Amino acid sequence: xxxxxxxxxxxxxxxxxxxxxxxxxxxxxxxxxxxxxxxxxxxxxxxxxxxxxxxxxxxxxxxxxxxxxxxxxxxxxxxxxxxxxxxxxxxxxxxxxxxxxxxxxxxxxxxxxxxxxxxxxxxxxxxxxxxxxxxxxxxxxxxxxxxxxxxxxxxxxxxxxxxxxxxxxxxxxxxxxxxxxxxxxxxxxxxxxxxx
Ligand SMILES: Cc1cc2nc3c(=O)[nH]c(=O)nc-3n(C[C@H](O)[C@H](O)[C@H](O)COP(=O)(O)O)c2cc1C
Numbered sequence: 378x379x380x381x382x383x384x385x386x387x388x389x390x391x392x393x394x395x396x397x398x399x400x401x402x403x404x405x406x407x408x409x410x411x412x413x414x415x416x417x418x419x420x421x422x423x424x425x426x427x428x429x430x431x432x433x434x435x436x437x438x439x440x441x442x443x444x445x446x447x448x449x450x451x452x453x454x455x456x457x458x459x460x461x462x463x464x465x466x467x468x469x470x471x472x473x474x475x476x477x478x479x480x481x482x483x484x485x486x487x488x489x490x491x492x493x494x495x496x497x498x499x500x501x502x503x504x505x506x507x508x509x510x511x512x513x514x515x516x517x518x519x520x521x522x523x524x525x526x527x528x529x530x531x532x533x534x535x536x537x538x539x540x541x542x543x544x545x546x547x548x549x550x551x552x553x554x555x556x557x558x559x560x561x562x563x564x565x566x567x568x569x570x571x572x573x
Pocket of ligand 1: 387388389392393394395396470471472473474475476516517518519520553554
């Protein structure tokens, strides 16, 4: 059984392109493998932003944390455990104001943990999350790939590489706010999903 974690971040539901395309991707992967799917919907259940207590807890040894710090770090610990427990991650990544939705950024802030998901060495940072595959389903209203505004998929690839996940495949649907381009962009993304 292959365990798949689907991370949704679009604020929209029925009209969300990333929710539609991630659904198709799950269907496609399910044709080759027996999947056990879990979903984390960051729009429906947003995570708290990092604050001083959480950061303090991150950098305090486990056995020295105050009760408040233990409570503050629990969400992050749970998210890291959830990540480690899955084989494949599917990240739905709409572009919101040139970046990922803040709900998705908050998730990434919780799973970037020094000493747990990455560490610093003499030779620079080393990712500690091994053996995972990530699919990024990126959707944008405009067309940005290959331009200096291409902040979603390259950012997520860099982030995942930082924590050790280098097997990242991107399905990108661009120009979705352009009436004359949307249909072709969705069709192209569906073809990319089919050809996985
Ligand atoms: C709040 C908001 C901000 C957006 N900002 C951008 C943007 O900066 N650049 C862009 O190309 N598209 C932008 N879009 C368009 C979305 O990326 C596009 O509609 C995409 O399909 C969103 O994914 P979703 O359909 O799964 O919600 C924005 C859409 C919303 C709702």
